[in-house]
Every structure is written in C-alpha cells, then in structure tokens.
Amino acid sequence: MKNWFNFSFVSFIAILFLSSCSNNSSNTTTTTVSENEDSTEETLTLVANGEDFIRQGFISKDGWRIDFNHAYVTLNEVIAYQTDPPFNAESDEMINASESIILVDEAITIDLAQGDENASPIIVAEAIAPTGVYNAISWKLINDAQSNSSIVLDGIAVKNGETINFVLNLPIPLEYQCGEFVGDERKGVLEAGKDAQLETTFHFDHIFGDGEATPEDEINVGAIGFQPLAQLSNNGELNIDLATMKAQLSPEDYEKLEKNLQSLGHVGEGHCRLVS
DSSP states (O other), X not given: OHHHHHHHHHHHHHHHHHHHHHHHHXXXXXXXXXXXXXXXXXXXXXXXXXXXXXXXXXXXXXXXXXXXXXXXXXXXXEEEEEESSOOOTTSSOOOOEEEEEEEEXXXXXXXXXXXXXXXXXXXXXXXXXXXXXXXXXXXXXXXXXXXXXXXXXXEEEXXXXXXXEEEEEEOOOEEEEEOSOBSSSOOOEEOTTOOEEEEEEEOTHHHHOOTTSXXXXXXXXXXXXXXXXXXXXXXXXXXXXXXXXXXXXXXXXXXXXXXHHHTOEEEBTEEEEEOO
C-alpha cells in the first residue's frame, strides 16, 4: 500500500511538471509571433532621376535641340540618414544621424535615359530599414571600370539643319551630402505598413542651360551651353573626354563646365553640399 502511494504521488508531480512545461512553451511561441507582428522595418527604395531634360530632351541656352540616347551615371556609397535637427546642406554642419542605412555599397551604373519620355525615375536599390523620416542622404559618383567615367552623355544635338552626334566622357569623381528631398511630394518618410523612396536627382540643365529661360536667368548665366562643344566636333561627330575639353575649350568655358558638373547633384530641387 505504501509503495502504491509513493508511485501515485510521484506520478502526480510528473504530470504537474509536464503541464507546466507545456504552458511555458505555448507562452514563448505567442510572444515570438507577437514580436514579428510588431516589426518596425519597411522597404526604403533609392531612385535616380535625370528629370524631363534627359527623358524628353530640351533646347540649350544657345539654341541647340538636345536629345539623349543614354545618360550613364555610376553611383556608390549611398547612405540614408535620419537626422534631428534636420541636416542643412547649405550650412557648415556635419550630418548627425540617429539612424543610417546603406543603400548602395558597390558601384552601380544607371542609364537615366532608360524608358520613354514619361518613364518613372530609375530604381537603383532597395533596403529593409527602421521606420522614421530619412531626411538626409550622401552619395558618390565614381568612375565606371569599363568607361573610366563617372558620367557618360550620349546624344544628338540639332540646330539650323546641323546635326552633331556626341558622346561626352566625364571622369570626374564627386561626393555629395544632401538634406531632405524638395518637390511636389515629400520623400523619405518610412511608416509602418508603407514603403518610401529617396531620390538622387541630376540637373543637366546646369551644363547646357535652358532655352526657355531668359539669357539673364541664373541657370543660363552659369551654364556652358552646347555651342562651345559643337565647335570641337568633326564632320558631325563629337566623342570627347574631359582632358581634351580642358585642352581645347577656352579657360572661361572649361571653368564653367567644371562648376556645372560639380552642381549636378540634387534631391529634387533641394541643394547638395559638394564634399569632394
């Protein structure tokens, strides 16, 4: 009788123990599921935009109709930041980030002229990122291994019946730090359950000017235009690199071209700081 009592008691304790383990296991599983459902990470997409000047063509400040077959840029080391207070690219302050996400860590070449005249900006990269407001971005233009240029512009220029097929090879490494995107729609706001975009924008009208603006407009006063390059063409062909331009352009025109290239990088209409 005593042995039967001991056996029953031990069995009872074992049943309690197993029941307790089962309940604990169930609670742990529920917690894990709950944590996954409460995730605060979403997809942050980087796009590159050459704007309508690249997709639709335009008239330069000196009357050349310019259309692009290709507009290649090579990006690297693109980093998005959450900053508070917001980073101001036109000040001397440094980027002080509470959060940073690497969007591009290997060189990638994008054709900004890809697609038709109504094409959306080119998707460059995507990353899973913590939610929040990404109100600053830094990025580099580097020389592509194949073309040895950070920018290659391939197009056709026409004026008064003259046609010039051109390829401009521009090996000029540049690094930018930019604040928040400025445009019709705010970008960089990554919320739970929603994706967001950041944009690197290229203002090629800074090089060629804008025939729809007045000659006194700032965009035209500072731009080199196309005529100085047209004068370097031969039998309707112009395939030239930056070193040749420096040797053959006037010092004034080459200085303009350098400044035009340095000011290419924007975030929409927002300005960027040239780091190098």
